[in-house]
Amino acid sequence: MAETWGCQARRYAAVLVWVPLLAGVPLFALHGGSAQVLGQIAILSTVAAASVATVLTGRVAALVVLGVATVVASTQGEGWMTPWTLLAITAPVVLRGWPLAVTVVAAAAGSATAMWRVDDVGETFWIGVAGVLLAGGATTAYLRLLEANAALRCTRAELARVAVAEERERFSRDLHDLLGHTLSVMVVKAQAVRRLAERDPAAAAVHAADIERIGRDALVDVRRAVDAVRAPRLSEELEGARHALYAAGIRSEVVPFGGELPEPVDETLAWVVREGATNVIRHSGATQATFALTGVDGEVELTVADDGVGGPLEVSRRDGGLEGLRRRVAAVGGLLTYEPADEGFRLVARVPVT
Incomplete structure (x- = not known):
């Protein structure tokens, strides 16, 4: 997972801020001739450069170069112990787990050995060793906190992206299922108006009034879909399917289910009825369609069957259509199957009642 620049900058600052101090303290302990002083300055320069390069x-x-330079620096005598602390602070940048723990403990042990060689074991000795351990532990905790925060920010951004994608899919599916059925009925009724306009104006007027009513209902449905409050009812959709099929000249039969259905099941099956009726009107060329609801082993099964030409020639893979309907049914633990054949089309949805 890529880090943001802000996280990297804070990580760099947490370590690099100590480089001038911890690598610079031994400058006050330079000793010996010019050649020795130059050598000591070179050692400290290596310590500082290796620290920056590690980060x-x-x-x-x-x-590793920093560790070697630290060991060499500690041989220069009293006042040259701070590079051990710098080693413990820098190690968490590149190490994890037991390698990091071993490195920090080794830095504390190296510091203890170097101080023991130049001074007696006393209060300063223990403070120095504890300081190396504390520096390594504190820096490790801070850097891991930065990494955790960066991971949480990335996760939050990914969750937001997924939520937007799911909402777009829901809206696309709802519009398809809502308007696909409604517009199909309006087209059928408009065709009826065109056929009846001359020979039966009264019947044409009835169909025209139905088109107006259906259009108004469609506007309400779209508003509800936008507000994510659209919840179709199975009984309403069965009644609407019967009227739509009648207008299209298709006989329909409904075999009801003898019992109450939980709201999520009722809503899901209502979408199945709507999509099934739309497909019968659009694609089947059928003369009869049947909607049968039966209970099977703790599940309710809805079957939409017609005697047409076999249903859609190609099942759409878009968010709407039968694939979108399959996802709706799967969301409540159910299974949707469809069987196009020469003698008609059969759509079956099985959903757990509990």
């Missing part, structure tokens, strides 16, 4: 590159090789 910026994250390479273990740079940390």
Whole structure:
């Protein structure tokens, strides 16, 4: 997971801020001739450069160079112990787990050995060793907190992206299922108006009034879909399917289910009825359609069957249509199957009642 620049900058600052101090303290303990002083300055320069390289590159090789330079620096006598603390602070940048723990403990042990060689074991000795351990532990905790925060920010952004994608899919599916059925009925009724306009104006007027009513209902449905409050009822959809099929010249039969259905099941099956009726009107060329509800082993099964030409020639893979309907049914633990055949089309949805 990629880190943000802000996280990297805070990680760099948490370690690099100590480089001038911890690598600079031994400058006050320079001693010997000019050649020795130059050598000591070179050692401190190596310590500082290796620390910066470890932080910026994250390479273990740079940390190894820092460790070697720290050991060399500690041989220069009293006042040269701070590079051990710098080693303990830098190690968490590139190491994890037991390698990190071993490195921090080794830095504390190296500091203790170096101080023991130049001074007696006393209060300063224990403070120095504890300081190395504390520096390594505190820096490790801070860096891991930065990484955890970066991971949480990335996760939050991903959750927001998924939520937007799911909402777009829901809206697309709802519009397809709502308007696909409604517009199909309006087209059928408009065709009826065109056929009846001359020979039966009264019947044409009835169909025209139905088109107006259906259009008004469609506006309400779209508003509800936008507000995510559209919840169709199975009984209403069965009645609407019967009227739509009648207008299209298709006989319909409904075999009801003898019992109450939980609201999620009722709503899901209502969408199945709507999509099934739309497909019968649009694609089947059928003369009869049947909607049968039966209870089977703790499940309710809805079957939509017609005697047409076999249903859609190609099942859409878009968010709407039968694939969108399959996802609706799966969301409540059910299963949707469909069987196009020469003698008609059979759509079956099985949903657990509990």
